[in-house]
Amino acid sequence: MQTKNKPLILVSNDDGITAKGIATLVEIMQEIGEVVVVAPDKPQSGMGHAITVGNTLHLHESPIFGKEVLAYECSGTPADCIKLAKHYVLKERKPDLVVSGINHGANTSISVLYSGTMSAAIEGAVEGFPAIGFSLADYSSQADFSHCYYYVKKIALKALEEGIPKGVALNVNIPKKSEEQIKGIKVCRQAKARWIEEFDQRVDPRGRTYFWLTGEFLNEEPRATDTDEFVLSENYISIVPCQYDLTAYYALSQINAWKFEV
């Protein structure tokens, strides 16, 4: 914890510093602690865990969240933002919590792989900080974030109080606002699912073919009740603890049995 018992909270996202979701998240975090923002200067959705290695990075202080909040907009990816925050903006100060979001759209199941929101949180975990990515399962341009306040604050306070295991980032998905009250919060696992892509093939005014990525989400285990997909569909908030050790331990012995004779 930082001076005056106020925790230091680093905020980022992938929809860019002007998005509604990060404004909501900053407002909530200001009720909890001292807020520092380093967020992309443009939308970075679908950037996965990309980092900027072949190009320069630019960082500009931004007045967007008022005098109380030190905020920077960054030309890079969400993962770049967290790296620059740690090594340049905060330097010797350590955040008590890294939060990312609130993403405009769900990041359940396989989407965690492609999600810039979660890459900021996972980068926080790599750096050894407690980290949470928040996403709202509402894709409409008029998405209402107001019901998130209560739950996001509750989860952030719990994380500060209880601590998150080292190397873990929480992936929190919040149901879209509806007339039905949110039923509660459930800790669960990532659903096995994938996107059935369909590329929308078009021809540009110069006669050249191009594509838009589109498609449908397919939950491959719709009957499992312990997944983020199921929990969210039942109007609960889902929390999946995520790790960045990708080793498939269960597959080690099978691959080990291959006889290479080199």
Place this chain on the structure above:
Amino acid sequence: MQTKNKPLILVSNDDGITAKGIATLVEIMQEIGEVVVVAPDKPQSGMGHAITVGNTLHLHESPIFGKEVLAYECSGTPADCIKLAKHYVLKERKPDLVVSGINHGANTSISVLYSGTMSAAIEGAVEGFPAIGFSLADYSSQADFSHCYYYVKKIALKALEEGIPKGVALNVNIPKKSEEQIKGIKVCRQAKARWIEEFDQRVDPRGRTYFWLTGEFLNEEPRATDTDEFVLSENYISIVPCQYDLTAYYALSQINAWKFEV
């Protein structure tokens, strides 16, 4: 397997279609089966599992690998390449193997998160195909890929023969060429490590500050002998089976013990 018992092999990478590593990989795979290439039209290193959602995708047939190889260059990321290969280039044909690389530089340990090479392989696994990412632990511009032939072919043939568990992509790292003979192949886990970033801060001709991401790699468990880092340092080829279920199962009970009282 495809017609004439020749396996269909889909090749991609992240260094771009003109890189030396993919030329090597295509040559090796032509000795095994029918090769189809869909690779980025420019370097995509560090792109992690990024996909192109807010922009158009372009795909052009390329004669770069000769008449025997159907090859396309794609404006997108490595993950985009695999998606376009499956849904547009191959359509109803299923690859027997997806290979990515050979990356110019190692992708051990935490680098798997940022690696475009491995994102192509993991995207292959997501789509249900046996998939392998190959990387050469040599960063020099004159990197010699010649010693890779024997081992890459051996590993690809084994994968075709034995099968790779569903949802798993192999992360193969090959030591740089030296006078010492490679000792063999070891199946191992991802080392716990991270990058200690140092941002190289400079001022452009117009007086504006910018940064280059740089830094040093820190192996946090240098004494563990079952990691990819260790194995590679001992002049073995490392194989880590990787999964895309990021759920930290060991952390579920701890987070579940949080009492939210909502």
